Amino acid sequence: MEGVDTSGQMIGRYRLLEKIGEGGMGVVHLATDAQGRQVAVKVLRPGVASDQTALRRLAREVDSMRRVHSPHVAEIVDADVTAEPPYVVTQYVPGRTLEQTVRDRGALRGVELQRLATGLADALAAIHAAGIIHRDLKPGNVMFLDNGQPVVIDFGIAQGVDATRLTATGLVIGTPGYLAPEIIEGEDAAAPADVHSWASTIAFAATGRAPFGSGTFESIFYKIMEGKPDLDGVPAAMMPLVRAAMARNPAERPTAQALIGLASRLDVEATMFDKPSAPHTKPLTAVAAPPMANPRDFRGQLPPVAPPPQQPPPPYGRRPYPQPPPPSASRERPPDAGPKPDEPKPYGLYRLLSFILLAGAVGLAMVVPSVAVIIVLIVLLLLRVADRAHQTLTSKRTRRGPRPADVAGVIVKSPFSVVRAGLVMALISPVGIFAALVVLVIALASKSEMTTARALSFSAAAFIIVQCLGPGSQPARAQLARIWGAVAPRRDRALIVVGVVALLTFFLVSFSLSQTPELRPFNFPQFNHDLAHTRHQIRQLLGH
Template identity: 75%
Template sequence: MEGVETSGESIGRYRLLEKIGEGGMGVVHLAADPMGRKVAVKVLRPGVATDQTALRRLAREVDSMRRVHSPHVAEIVDADVTAEPPYVVTQFVPGRTLEQSVRDDGPLRGDRLQRLATGLASALAAIHDAGIVHRDLKPGNVMFLENGEPVVIDFGIAQGVDATRLTATGLVIGTPGYLAPEIIEGEDAGASADVHAWAGTLAFAATGRAPFGGGTFESIFYKIMEGRPDLDGVPEPLLPLVRAAMARNPAERPTAHALVGLTQRIDVNSTLVDPPSTQTKRLTAVSAPPPARPANPRDFRGQLPPAPPPPPPQQPYARSPYGAPGQQQPPARYQQRPPKEPRPDEPKPYGIYRFLSLLLLVGAVGLSVVTPAIALIVVLLVLLGLRTADRGAQELTSKRTRRGPRSGDLAAVIVKSPFSAVRAALGMLLVSPLAIIAAVVVLLIGLAAKTGLTIPRAVALATAAFVIVQCLGPGSEPARRQLARVWGAVLPRRSQALVALAVIGFLVFLLVSFSLGQAPDLRPFDSRSLTHSLSGLRSGIRGLLGG
């Protein structure tokens, strides 16, 4: 960055005052525009500036970011990606970052935490409405205004360049402790990845700790992939929302717009006493009987009630962290859950759900080889049902985001399901041309092949190709997303999913084994007439190929 780091120099129309930040993609300066107003200028490093593909992408993202207008976002003021070096100018936000504020003053509480949650969600909603993704939301990229409102900075700039450069070399976009699991798996960062980062940033603000701890990248990534963040200390009213935003499957996370409505309705102050840490719980239970909690904790004067008699020795607690048998029973809020009750933060096994969905597809292909027509009807009906349910789920979320949950929301979605089914059918029609092309290609190859492949078998393989493209081709995401919801509702625990995987896998194995030795049944079509018609087509194809 020669020629731009020294205070007093200029770039474009802006006079650089001092360097206020530095990252892998560039250096951020406090600068003054021709009117003397302060702005933040990010100057890209020479290595990035010479990548023309990255610069073209950056130019497109800057154009999109100009449409972002929100009091919670540092807006784009100016940019020139063709300059030497390229630079982007944003609104300058004075003050401390969320990271600095928490480290200096401790975790946020009450109204400050709720304003942060709502403000960050509003910022993400505005960014996503512009068709872009932040990709690196974290405590260091959140500033506080004098009125206590949060402002998101540095969105989509360096990350737009990173998305082109780092993907090619196999590196990772973003800050390790706030990455979504799908990014670690190598998938593109979508809006749901920002929601995951929102939850991590909020957890840091409430606890003063990174949600997945520190250490090496490998250890942090392992915790993220396991879906077990450290949320001890997050206020209880926020816990369900934070856990939902950190769902392992991106489709299960709420949207940024949903977060805005939900955080506005949550009363963080409803929890009068902060949940104690695990260490505090153990020390309290071992050292002394817990004091009685008066109606108003602020009026507590330190008086301790008489200790209740200890429980009889024949009622020990199994593996209790609160002490040996005979010590005082800890309060109900500290007791362990029954062993058979699933943990509230137990992540759903979405990796197993993918295998289950794949097994269903293999089973559909096996059925297509045995009875092509029946398999085609069944698959299309199932896909239509999944797409219709997905539209209903999204409409339900949208309603509750705009005006809060109501008792009649689900009934309204069910009443409108026929209209949703029509729209879902239209969506399937958009995928059908590709599926039909795939089926025709496979059929022609089967007819042209000089093997013992019969005409009914060629028709069955063409049907299987249609099913595969219809289930996995472009535009099939709504059905797969709803199927993940179904698995999550029916098989919420890993043990249940593993049992289902074994059972369905065995049944699919039997079906495929049966289909390999079975002649295809083309009913309700007339097998003889269809075979006769395609025999003429086979002869013509082979004649054209010189066979």
């Protein structure tokens, strides 16, 4: 293996323990300093260290990294670009990479995915604020701390945003499946390239697959250039943000700073009946390790950091993406601000609430079948319209940030949304109608003395259940989950709502079982006569 032997060799003041990674520029080793603190030492490969261009690049990397300060970035603690061989020392992050975690446990879901998206966005925001870019954000360069927070590692190819693009013979800069299209085209990469890599990394975490597949460089590059990622499995709430960050035109992507606010506000578990995430079969991190080195431990050993370069103006015609205010750890939350960002919403209770509500609708169908069907259809129509409005509003704000006229624009377009939702419901209604007819025929053909009115009530109940849970019902269910989340954002409040709704539903169902179904507005003689005649024919056909 090309690189440095790690059998106890000293690099500067650090004793190498083992190799933990390597890339095109060098080999990364786990090492300890004189106090026993673990650090990560990146040593330039012998073939690259003799290249003056590579050495200048490493010097610029060191200067750039020292301007980055974020809990989501493994910061530099020491460096010597004049040593033989040159090396850079960063904080060592014990644990497992995102790539290993997804491979062993499966795709991330819910709060884990949101925490990852927000943490990586925060890391990129700190990197870009220092005037540099990472250029190699990928699942293998993301580690997890004990508390599940992500940390970006390996600035092996980070460089200033105003620097001339550097290459080395035989060296591929970046990882093919996570490169932005402008890098493939040979353009000078800027901060939006990291945003594209952020989206690819989040897509991998949410699906367990590389978004642009595997295979030859040519096939992967073709999919990236054509903008054809495989996003099947990305949560619906996260999808607009991922697509916006993968925009073919770099100027259309949100900034890393904007991603922080947008990702933290997403309701990634709004879909009520998504399959739960894979169980935690392995911890995110390894066993307890010696204390990590801190940049403060090496204060005074390095020369003063150079001032950050001036940020270039945005391209002509591009509006700066709105920047949300940075989060403040000391800022107190108002008492009614709802759950904390790390406090997950009780989506299990929301599902239970929706099932209880469905039971209430079935109970109503036992008393007034036609009225129950009409009410359920109206409610489903409104839920679909609201879901469409939510998706439109989220998509707009993801692409260009919130604006005062967003809500008014959605309201103006609501009539078109009503028509569209009505057409969709008309297309999926035959499934419910077929189920209702099957139940009606079975009820009419039974040997019991069930009245035709009761048979119709069972038929209406079957139609309602299929409309609420059958094919094409996901948008309405997702919007209902959002409503429950707004009404009862915390578990204690959700439990109260569950108790109240369950009690009302119990009384409604109990009352319905003791009542004779009312067929209005279809309670007229000809209808009853035809239904009775149909029942008689069915029984004759079955030989009853």
